[in-house]
Amino acid sequence: DQQVKQNSPSLSVQEGRISILNCDYTNSMFDYFLWYKKYPAEGPTFLISISSIKDKNEDGRFTVFLNKSAKHLSLHIVPSQPGDSAVYFCAAVGSGGGADGLTxxxxxxxxxxP
Amino acid sequence: GAGVSQSPSNKVTEKGKDVELRCDPISGHTALYWYRQRLGQGLEFLIYFQGNSAPDKSGLPSDRFSAERTGESVSTLTIQRTQQEDSAVYLCASSFSSATNEKLFFGSGTQLSVL
Known part of the structure:
Protein backbone atom coordinates (compact mmCIF):
# COMPACT_ATOMS: atom_id res chain seq x y z
CA ASP A 1 0.00 0.00 0.00
CA GLN A 2 1.59 3.23 -1.17
CA GLN A 3 1.70 5.86 1.54
CA VAL A 4 3.11 8.54 -0.76
CA LYS A 5 1.53 8.82 -4.18
CA GLN A 6 2.60 10.74 -7.23
CA ASN A 7 -0.13 10.00 -9.71
CA SER A 8 1.45 11.64 -12.73
CA PRO A 9 4.34 9.56 -14.07
CA SER A 10 5.29 12.39 -16.41
CA LEU A 11 4.58 16.04 -17.06
CA SER A 12 5.51 18.20 -20.02
CA VAL A 13 5.74 21.98 -19.61
CA GLN A 14 6.91 24.76 -21.89
CA GLU A 15 10.00 26.68 -20.91
CA GLY A 16 9.08 29.82 -18.99
CA ARG A 17 5.75 28.47 -17.79
CA ILE A 18 4.88 27.15 -14.35
CA SER A 19 5.43 23.47 -13.52
CA ILE A 20 3.18 22.00 -10.85
CA LEU A 21 4.02 18.58 -9.46
CA ASN A 22 1.54 16.94 -7.12
CA CYS A 23 1.89 14.50 -4.26
CA ASP A 24 -0.68 12.86 -1.98
CA TYR A 25 -0.06 10.94 1.22
CA THR A 26 -2.18 8.68 3.38
CA ASN A 27 -0.25 8.43 6.65
CA SER A 28 -1.44 11.14 9.06
CA MET A 29 1.74 10.62 11.12
CA PHE A 30 3.85 12.21 8.40
CA ASP A 31 4.88 15.67 9.49
CA TYR A 32 7.84 16.56 7.32
CA PHE A 33 7.94 16.50 3.56
CA LEU A 34 10.74 16.81 1.06
CA TRP A 35 11.20 16.98 -2.68
CA TYR A 36 14.21 15.37 -4.33
CA LYS A 37 15.32 15.83 -7.91
CA LYS A 38 17.04 13.10 -9.91
CA TYR A 39 18.93 13.29 -13.18
CA PRO A 40 19.69 10.11 -15.16
CA ALA A 41 22.60 8.07 -13.79
CA GLU A 42 22.82 10.27 -10.70
CA GLY A 43 21.48 9.91 -7.19
CA PRO A 44 18.57 12.07 -6.01
CA THR A 45 19.48 15.49 -4.64
CA PHE A 46 17.52 17.43 -2.07
CA LEU A 47 15.49 20.30 -3.47
CA ILE A 48 13.14 21.76 -0.87
CA SER A 49 11.26 20.70 2.25
CA ILE A 50 8.33 21.74 4.39
CA SER A 51 7.30 21.06 7.94
CA SER A 52 3.68 20.33 8.78
CA ILE A 53 3.49 23.50 10.87
CA LYS A 54 3.73 25.50 7.67
CA ASP A 55 1.62 25.60 4.54
CA LYS A 56 4.19 27.15 2.23
CA ASN A 57 7.93 27.25 1.80
CA GLU A 58 9.68 29.18 -0.92
CA ASP A 59 13.23 28.97 -2.25
CA GLY A 60 13.94 30.96 -5.38
CA ARG A 61 11.95 29.51 -8.28
CA PHE A 62 10.71 26.61 -6.14
CA THR A 63 7.72 26.75 -3.81
CA VAL A 64 6.17 23.86 -1.94
CA PHE A 65 2.59 24.07 -0.70
CA LEU A 66 1.14 21.78 1.95
CA ASN A 67 -2.55 21.14 2.53
CA LYS A 68 -2.70 18.99 5.65
CA SER A 69 -6.45 18.53 5.66
CA ALA A 70 -6.31 17.15 2.12
CA LYS A 71 -3.03 15.31 2.75
CA HIS A 72 -1.70 16.92 -0.38
CA LEU A 73 1.41 18.82 -1.30
CA SER A 74 2.61 20.36 -4.49
CA LEU A 75 5.85 21.70 -5.90
CA HIS A 76 5.69 24.79 -8.09
CA ILE A 77 8.56 25.74 -10.35
CA VAL A 78 8.34 29.13 -11.98
CA PRO A 79 9.62 29.98 -14.46
CA SER A 80 10.49 26.49 -15.69
CA GLN A 81 13.92 26.10 -17.26
CA PRO A 82 15.43 23.34 -19.44
CA GLY A 83 17.71 22.29 -16.58
CA ASP A 84 14.62 21.47 -14.52
CA SER A 85 13.98 18.43 -16.71
CA ALA A 86 14.43 15.54 -14.28
CA VAL A 87 12.50 13.05 -12.16
CA TYR A 88 11.04 14.62 -9.02
CA PHE A 89 10.39 12.47 -5.96
CA CYS A 90 8.10 13.48 -3.16
CA ALA A 91 9.12 12.05 0.23
CA ALA A 92 7.67 12.07 3.72
CA VAL A 93 8.78 11.20 7.21
CA GLY A 94 6.92 10.85 10.50
CA SER A 95 7.57 12.46 13.82
CA GLY A 96 8.93 9.17 15.10
CA GLY A 97 12.20 10.08 13.54
CA GLY A 98 14.13 8.93 10.53
CA ALA A 99 14.78 5.43 11.79
CA ASP A 100 13.36 3.89 8.66
CA GLY A 101 14.33 6.65 6.33
CA LEU A 102 11.99 8.50 4.08
CA THR A 103 8.93 7.12 2.33
CA PRO A 114 11.93 24.75 -25.39
CA GLY B 1 35.58 12.51 -0.83
CA ALA B 2 33.08 15.28 -1.18
CA GLY B 3 30.04 13.10 -1.76
CA VAL B 4 28.65 9.63 -1.24
CA SER B 5 30.56 7.15 -3.35
CA GLN B 6 29.17 3.81 -4.53
CA SER B 7 30.87 0.98 -6.34
CA PRO B 8 30.55 -0.63 -8.73
CA SER B 9 28.40 1.70 -10.78
CA ASN B 10 27.16 -1.24 -12.83
CA LYS B 11 27.05 -4.94 -12.04
CA VAL B 12 25.80 -7.73 -14.27
CA THR B 13 25.54 -11.13 -12.66
CA GLU B 14 24.01 -14.52 -13.28
CA LYS B 15 21.04 -15.76 -11.34
CA GLY B 16 22.16 -17.62 -8.23
CA LYS B 17 25.43 -15.76 -7.77
CA ASP B 18 26.23 -13.54 -4.79
CA VAL B 19 26.97 -9.84 -5.19
CA GLU B 20 28.46 -7.24 -2.90
CA LEU B 21 27.79 -3.53 -3.25
CA ARG B 22 29.85 -0.87 -1.52
CA CYS B 23 29.04 2.55 -0.15
CA ASP B 24 31.42 5.22 1.16
CA PRO B 25 29.37 7.86 3.00
CA ILE B 26 30.29 11.49 3.49
CA SER B 27 32.87 11.79 6.24
CA GLY B 28 31.26 12.68 9.55
CA HIS B 29 27.80 11.44 8.60
CA THR B 30 26.53 9.10 11.28
CA ALA B 31 23.43 7.85 9.48
CA LEU B 32 23.58 5.62 6.41
CA TYR B 33 20.69 4.27 4.38
CA TRP B 34 20.28 1.76 1.57
CA TYR B 35 17.41 2.14 -0.88
CA ARG B 36 16.41 0.20 -3.96
CA GLN B 37 14.67 1.52 -7.06
CA ARG B 38 13.19 -1.03 -9.40
CA LEU B 39 12.12 -0.02 -12.88
CA GLY B 40 9.10 2.28 -12.77
CA GLN B 41 8.99 2.26 -8.99
CA GLY B 42 9.84 4.70 -6.24
CA LEU B 43 12.71 4.38 -3.82
CA GLU B 44 12.22 1.43 -1.51
CA PHE B 45 13.86 1.58 1.93
CA LEU B 46 16.08 -1.42 2.71
CA ILE B 47 18.20 -0.81 5.81
CA TYR B 48 19.43 2.00 8.04
CA PHE B 49 22.51 2.41 10.21
CA GLN B 50 22.88 5.06 12.92
CA GLY B 51 26.22 5.28 14.64
CA ASN B 52 26.98 2.14 16.61
CA SER B 53 23.33 1.26 17.20
CA ALA B 54 21.84 -1.96 15.87
CA PRO B 55 20.72 -1.40 12.27
CA ASP B 56 17.07 -1.11 11.30
CA LYS B 57 16.65 -4.02 8.88
CA SER B 58 12.90 -3.70 8.53
CA GLY B 59 13.04 -3.00 4.80
CA LEU B 60 15.15 -5.95 3.71
CA PRO B 61 12.95 -8.00 1.34
CA SER B 62 14.35 -11.43 2.23
CA ASP B 63 17.07 -13.18 4.21
CA ARG B 64 19.19 -13.23 1.06
CA PHE B 65 19.86 -9.56 1.74
CA SER B 66 22.28 -8.40 4.42
CA ALA B 67 24.33 -5.30 5.11
CA GLU B 68 27.18 -4.32 7.32
CA ARG B 69 28.77 -1.08 8.33
CA THR B 70 32.10 -0.61 10.03
CA GLY B 71 31.72 2.12 12.61
CA GLU B 72 30.66 5.28 10.84
CA SER B 73 32.37 4.50 7.56
CA VAL B 74 32.00 2.08 4.68
CA SER B 75 28.93 -0.09 4.27
CA THR B 76 28.46 -3.18 2.12
CA LEU B 77 25.17 -4.59 0.95
CA THR B 78 25.32 -8.29 0.09
CA ILE B 79 22.72 -10.16 -1.93
CA GLN B 80 23.08 -13.93 -1.89
CA ARG B 81 21.74 -16.26 -4.56
CA THR B 82 20.55 -13.36 -6.70
CA GLN B 83 17.21 -13.57 -8.47
CA GLN B 84 16.00 -11.68 -11.52
CA GLU B 85 13.64 -9.62 -9.37
CA ASP B 86 16.70 -8.24 -7.55
CA SER B 87 17.56 -6.24 -10.68
CA ALA B 88 17.37 -2.59 -9.67
CA VAL B 89 19.39 0.50 -8.89
CA TYR B 90 20.71 0.26 -5.35
CA LEU B 91 21.16 3.69 -3.80
CA CYS B 92 23.10 4.56 -0.69
CA ALA B 93 22.53 7.78 1.23
CA SER B 94 24.06 9.34 4.29
CA SER B 95 23.12 12.18 6.61
CA PHE B 96 24.73 14.03 9.46
CA SER B 97 22.22 12.60 11.90
CA SER B 98 18.94 10.74 11.91
CA ALA B 99 16.91 13.79 12.84
CA THR B 100 13.60 14.07 11.03
CA ASN B 101 14.56 17.15 9.06
CA GLU B 102 18.04 15.97 8.15
CA LYS B 103 18.71 15.96 4.43
CA LEU B 104 19.92 12.79 2.81
CA PHE B 105 22.83 12.88 0.40
CA PHE B 106 22.66 10.13 -2.18
CA GLY B 107 25.32 8.36 -4.16
CA SER B 108 24.91 7.70 -7.87
CA GLY B 109 23.82 4.14 -7.23
CA THR B 110 24.76 0.68 -8.45
CA GLN B 111 22.75 -0.63 -11.38
CA LEU B 112 22.39 -4.36 -10.74
CA SER B 113 21.25 -6.59 -13.58
CA VAL B 114 20.58 -10.26 -12.83
CA LEU B 115 20.44 -12.38 -15.96
Whole structure:
Protein backbone atom coordinates (compact mmCIF):
# COMPACT_ATOMS: atom_id res chain seq x y z
CA ASP A 1 0.00 0.00 0.00
CA GLN A 2 1.59 3.23 -1.17
CA GLN A 3 1.70 5.86 1.54
CA VAL A 4 3.11 8.54 -0.76
CA LYS A 5 1.53 8.82 -4.18
CA GLN A 6 2.60 10.74 -7.23
CA ASN A 7 -0.13 10.00 -9.71
CA SER A 8 1.45 11.64 -12.73
CA PRO A 9 4.34 9.56 -14.07
CA SER A 10 5.29 12.39 -16.41
CA LEU A 11 4.58 16.04 -17.06
CA SER A 12 5.51 18.20 -20.02
CA VAL A 13 5.74 21.98 -19.61
CA GLN A 14 6.91 24.76 -21.89
CA GLU A 15 10.00 26.68 -20.91
CA GLY A 16 9.08 29.82 -18.99
CA ARG A 17 5.75 28.47 -17.79
CA ILE A 18 4.88 27.15 -14.35
CA SER A 19 5.43 23.47 -13.52
CA ILE A 20 3.18 22.00 -10.85
CA LEU A 21 4.02 18.58 -9.46
CA ASN A 22 1.54 16.94 -7.12
CA CYS A 23 1.89 14.50 -4.26
CA ASP A 24 -0.68 12.86 -1.98
CA TYR A 25 -0.06 10.94 1.22
CA THR A 26 -2.18 8.68 3.38
CA ASN A 27 -0.25 8.43 6.65
CA SER A 28 -1.44 11.14 9.06
CA MET A 29 1.74 10.62 11.12
CA PHE A 30 3.85 12.21 8.40
CA ASP A 31 4.88 15.67 9.49
CA TYR A 32 7.84 16.56 7.32
CA PHE A 33 7.94 16.50 3.56
CA LEU A 34 10.74 16.81 1.06
CA TRP A 35 11.20 16.98 -2.68
CA TYR A 36 14.21 15.37 -4.33
CA LYS A 37 15.32 15.83 -7.91
CA LYS A 38 17.04 13.10 -9.91
CA TYR A 39 18.93 13.29 -13.18
CA PRO A 40 19.69 10.11 -15.16
CA ALA A 41 22.60 8.07 -13.79
CA GLU A 42 22.82 10.27 -10.70
CA GLY A 43 21.48 9.91 -7.19
CA PRO A 44 18.57 12.07 -6.01
CA THR A 45 19.48 15.49 -4.64
CA PHE A 46 17.52 17.43 -2.07
CA LEU A 47 15.49 20.30 -3.47
CA ILE A 48 13.14 21.76 -0.87
CA SER A 49 11.26 20.70 2.25
CA ILE A 50 8.33 21.74 4.39
CA SER A 51 7.30 21.06 7.94
CA SER A 52 3.68 20.33 8.78
CA ILE A 53 3.49 23.50 10.87
CA LYS A 54 3.73 25.50 7.67
CA ASP A 55 1.62 25.60 4.54
CA LYS A 56 4.19 27.15 2.23
CA ASN A 57 7.93 27.25 1.80
CA GLU A 58 9.68 29.18 -0.92
CA ASP A 59 13.23 28.97 -2.25
CA GLY A 60 13.94 30.96 -5.38
CA ARG A 61 11.95 29.51 -8.28
CA PHE A 62 10.71 26.61 -6.14
CA THR A 63 7.72 26.75 -3.81
CA VAL A 64 6.17 23.86 -1.94
CA PHE A 65 2.59 24.07 -0.70
CA LEU A 66 1.14 21.78 1.95
CA ASN A 67 -2.55 21.14 2.53
CA LYS A 68 -2.70 18.99 5.65
CA SER A 69 -6.45 18.53 5.66
CA ALA A 70 -6.31 17.15 2.12
CA LYS A 71 -3.03 15.31 2.75
CA HIS A 72 -1.70 16.92 -0.38
CA LEU A 73 1.41 18.82 -1.30
CA SER A 74 2.61 20.36 -4.49
CA LEU A 75 5.85 21.70 -5.90
CA HIS A 76 5.69 24.79 -8.09
CA ILE A 77 8.56 25.74 -10.35
CA VAL A 78 8.34 29.13 -11.98
CA PRO A 79 9.62 29.98 -14.46
CA SER A 80 10.49 26.49 -15.69
CA GLN A 81 13.92 26.10 -17.26
CA PRO A 82 15.43 23.34 -19.44
CA GLY A 83 17.71 22.29 -16.58
CA ASP A 84 14.62 21.47 -14.52
CA SER A 85 13.98 18.43 -16.71
CA ALA A 86 14.43 15.54 -14.28
CA VAL A 87 12.50 13.05 -12.16
CA TYR A 88 11.04 14.62 -9.02
CA PHE A 89 10.39 12.47 -5.96
CA CYS A 90 8.10 13.48 -3.16
CA ALA A 91 9.12 12.05 0.23
CA ALA A 92 7.67 12.07 3.72
CA VAL A 93 8.78 11.20 7.21
CA GLY A 94 6.92 10.85 10.50
CA SER A 95 7.57 12.46 13.82
CA GLY A 96 8.93 9.17 15.10
CA GLY A 97 12.20 10.08 13.54
CA GLY A 98 14.13 8.93 10.53
CA ALA A 99 14.78 5.43 11.79
CA ASP A 100 13.36 3.89 8.66
CA GLY A 101 14.33 6.65 6.33
CA LEU A 102 11.99 8.50 4.08
CA THR A 103 8.93 7.12 2.33
CA UNK A 104 9.18 8.05 -1.34
CA UNK A 105 6.66 8.33 -4.11
CA UNK A 106 7.29 6.77 -7.51
CA UNK A 107 8.39 10.05 -9.01
CA UNK A 108 7.20 12.36 -11.77
CA UNK A 109 9.31 12.84 -14.87
CA UNK A 110 9.23 16.55 -15.70
CA UNK A 111 10.08 17.49 -19.27
CA UNK A 112 10.65 21.14 -20.06
CA UNK A 113 10.11 21.87 -23.72
CA PRO A 114 11.93 24.75 -25.39
CA GLY B 1 35.58 12.51 -0.83
CA ALA B 2 33.08 15.28 -1.18
CA GLY B 3 30.04 13.10 -1.76
CA VAL B 4 28.65 9.63 -1.24
CA SER B 5 30.56 7.15 -3.35
CA GLN B 6 29.17 3.81 -4.53
CA SER B 7 30.87 0.98 -6.34
CA PRO B 8 30.55 -0.63 -8.73
CA SER B 9 28.40 1.70 -10.78
CA ASN B 10 27.16 -1.24 -12.83
CA LYS B 11 27.05 -4.94 -12.04
CA VAL B 12 25.80 -7.73 -14.27
CA THR B 13 25.54 -11.13 -12.66
CA GLU B 14 24.01 -14.52 -13.28
CA LYS B 15 21.04 -15.76 -11.34
CA GLY B 16 22.16 -17.62 -8.23
CA LYS B 17 25.43 -15.76 -7.77
CA ASP B 18 26.23 -13.54 -4.79
CA VAL B 19 26.97 -9.84 -5.19
CA GLU B 20 28.46 -7.24 -2.90
CA LEU B 21 27.79 -3.53 -3.25
CA ARG B 22 29.85 -0.87 -1.52
CA CYS B 23 29.04 2.55 -0.15
CA ASP B 24 31.42 5.22 1.16
CA PRO B 25 29.37 7.86 3.00
CA ILE B 26 30.29 11.49 3.49
CA SER B 27 32.87 11.79 6.24
CA GLY B 28 31.26 12.68 9.55
CA HIS B 29 27.80 11.44 8.60
CA THR B 30 26.53 9.10 11.28
CA ALA B 31 23.43 7.85 9.48
CA LEU B 32 23.58 5.62 6.41
CA TYR B 33 20.69 4.27 4.38
CA TRP B 34 20.28 1.76 1.57
CA TYR B 35 17.41 2.14 -0.88
CA ARG B 36 16.41 0.20 -3.96
CA GLN B 37 14.67 1.52 -7.06
CA ARG B 38 13.19 -1.03 -9.40
CA LEU B 39 12.12 -0.02 -12.88
CA GLY B 40 9.10 2.28 -12.77
CA GLN B 41 8.99 2.26 -8.99
CA GLY B 42 9.84 4.70 -6.24
CA LEU B 43 12.71 4.38 -3.82
CA GLU B 44 12.22 1.43 -1.51
CA PHE B 45 13.86 1.58 1.93
CA LEU B 46 16.08 -1.42 2.71
CA ILE B 47 18.20 -0.81 5.81
CA TYR B 48 19.43 2.00 8.04
CA PHE B 49 22.51 2.41 10.21
CA GLN B 50 22.88 5.06 12.92
CA GLY B 51 26.22 5.28 14.64
CA ASN B 52 26.98 2.14 16.61
CA SER B 53 23.33 1.26 17.20
CA ALA B 54 21.84 -1.96 15.87
CA PRO B 55 20.72 -1.40 12.27
CA ASP B 56 17.07 -1.11 11.30
CA LYS B 57 16.65 -4.02 8.88
CA SER B 58 12.90 -3.70 8.53
CA GLY B 59 13.04 -3.00 4.80
CA LEU B 60 15.15 -5.95 3.71
CA PRO B 61 12.95 -8.00 1.34
CA SER B 62 14.35 -11.43 2.23
CA ASP B 63 17.07 -13.18 4.21
CA ARG B 64 19.19 -13.23 1.06
CA PHE B 65 19.86 -9.56 1.74
CA SER B 66 22.28 -8.40 4.42
CA ALA B 67 24.33 -5.30 5.11
CA GLU B 68 27.18 -4.32 7.32
CA ARG B 69 28.77 -1.08 8.33
CA THR B 70 32.10 -0.61 10.03
CA GLY B 71 31.72 2.12 12.61
CA GLU B 72 30.66 5.28 10.84
CA SER B 73 32.37 4.50 7.56
CA VAL B 74 32.00 2.08 4.68
CA SER B 75 28.93 -0.09 4.27
CA THR B 76 28.46 -3.18 2.12
CA LEU B 77 25.17 -4.59 0.95
CA THR B 78 25.32 -8.29 0.09
CA ILE B 79 22.72 -10.16 -1.93
CA GLN B 80 23.08 -13.93 -1.89
CA ARG B 81 21.74 -16.26 -4.56
CA THR B 82 20.55 -13.36 -6.70
CA GLN B 83 17.21 -13.57 -8.47
CA GLN B 84 16.00 -11.68 -11.52
CA GLU B 85 13.64 -9.62 -9.37
CA ASP B 86 16.70 -8.24 -7.55
CA SER B 87 17.56 -6.24 -10.68
CA ALA B 88 17.37 -2.59 -9.67
CA VAL B 89 19.39 0.50 -8.89
CA TYR B 90 20.71 0.26 -5.35
CA LEU B 91 21.16 3.69 -3.80
CA CYS B 92 23.10 4.56 -0.69
CA ALA B 93 22.53 7.78 1.23
CA SER B 94 24.06 9.34 4.29
CA SER B 95 23.12 12.18 6.61
CA PHE B 96 24.73 14.03 9.46
CA SER B 97 22.22 12.60 11.90
CA SER B 98 18.94 10.74 11.91
CA ALA B 99 16.91 13.79 12.84
CA THR B 100 13.60 14.07 11.03
CA ASN B 101 14.56 17.15 9.06
CA GLU B 102 18.04 15.97 8.15
CA LYS B 103 18.71 15.96 4.43
CA LEU B 104 19.92 12.79 2.81
CA PHE B 105 22.83 12.88 0.40
CA PHE B 106 22.66 10.13 -2.18
CA GLY B 107 25.32 8.36 -4.16
CA SER B 108 24.91 7.70 -7.87
CA GLY B 109 23.82 4.14 -7.23
CA THR B 110 24.76 0.68 -8.45
CA GLN B 111 22.75 -0.63 -11.38
CA LEU B 112 22.39 -4.36 -10.74
CA SER B 113 21.25 -6.59 -13.58
CA VAL B 114 20.58 -10.26 -12.83
CA LEU B 115 20.44 -12.38 -15.96
Missing amino acids: FGKGTHLIIQ
